[in-house]
Amino acid sequence: MAGRLDEAVACLEQAVERAAFLKHSQAARVVQLGYGYLDQGRLTKALEIAQRGLDLAGQHKERGHEGLALRLFGEIYARHDPHEDELAWTYYRQALERANDLGMRPLAAHSHRGIGKLCLRTGKADRAHEYFTTATAMYREMDMGFWLEQVERDALG
Numbered sequence: 001m002a003g004r005l006d007e008a009v010a011c012l013e014q015a016v017e018r019a020a021f022l023k024h025s026q027a028a029r030v031v032q033l034g035y036g037y038l039d040q041g042r043l044t045k046a047l048e049i050a051q052r053g054l055d056l057a058g059q060h061k062e063r064g065h066e067g068l069a070l071r072l073f074g075e076i077y078a079r080h081d082p083h084e085d086e087l088a089w090t091y092y093r094q095a096l097e098r099a100n101d102l103g104m105r106p107l108a109a110h111s112h113r114g115i116g117k118l119c120l121r122t123g124k125a126d127r128a129h130e131y132f133t134t135a136t137a138m139y140r141e142m143d144m145g146f147w148l149e150q151v152e153r154d155a156l157g
Contacts, residue, residue, distance in 0.1 A: 009036035027057035027065035034072045038079065046076050067098035067107050071114065078118050088118055109138035113151045120157060129155070 012033040016026060034049035050072045057065035070091050077088035092115045099108035116131030132155040139148040 005036065005039055009033070009040060012036050027053045027060065027062055028068065030056060031065065031068045031072050034069075035075070038072070038076055043076060043080050046072070047080075050076060063098060064102055064104055064107075067095050067102065067104060070098060071095035071107060071111055074111070074114050074118075078114060078121075082121075085118065085122055089115070092118065105138060105142055106144065109135045109142070109144070109147065109151075112138065113147070113154065116151070117154055120154070 012029065016029050016033050030049055031053040034046045034053060037043075037046040037049055050069055053072065054066060054069035057063075057069055074088050074090075074092035074095055077084040077091060080088075092111050096108055096111035096115070099105070099111055112131045112135035116128045116135060119125070119128035119131060132151055135151045136148065136155070139145075139151060
């Protein structure tokens with residue numbers, strides 16, 4: 001977020017590599033690395049890492065981390081190809097359901113924002129407005145100022 005993406009990805013790669021020797025799951029680290037690859041535009045690598053994160057979370061029965069990986073898939077497919085909108089929608093909805101089941105409000109807010117952006121891109125402005133409104137309210141309630149600014153910018157198109 002500080003504009004040092006290449007440094008961040010290098011640090012995340014190193015963290016994932018070093019954590020491979022630990023006996024506990026590294027799903028959260030792997031998913032964050034996937035976001036780094038996505039932000040670099042390395043979509044194929046992001047997809048590979050998202051699947052690895054989802055698999056690790058499943059193996060360790062980490063439902064919250066599964067939710068994070070599901071949202072990452074939504075983000076990847078939303079940016080990947082307009083023909084993949086249905087996949088993006090499916091993954092965002094699964095992430096939102098998981099977030100709601102587990103009370104993961106930040107994940108829910110991020111999922112609402114992602115769905116809103118997807119709706120806006122696909123010409124469903126009324127639905128986008130609903131999702132952006134929900135995300136805005138959630139970010140405001142959680143005092144997540146950075147993300148509140150992002151969703152307000154997204155809502156303007």
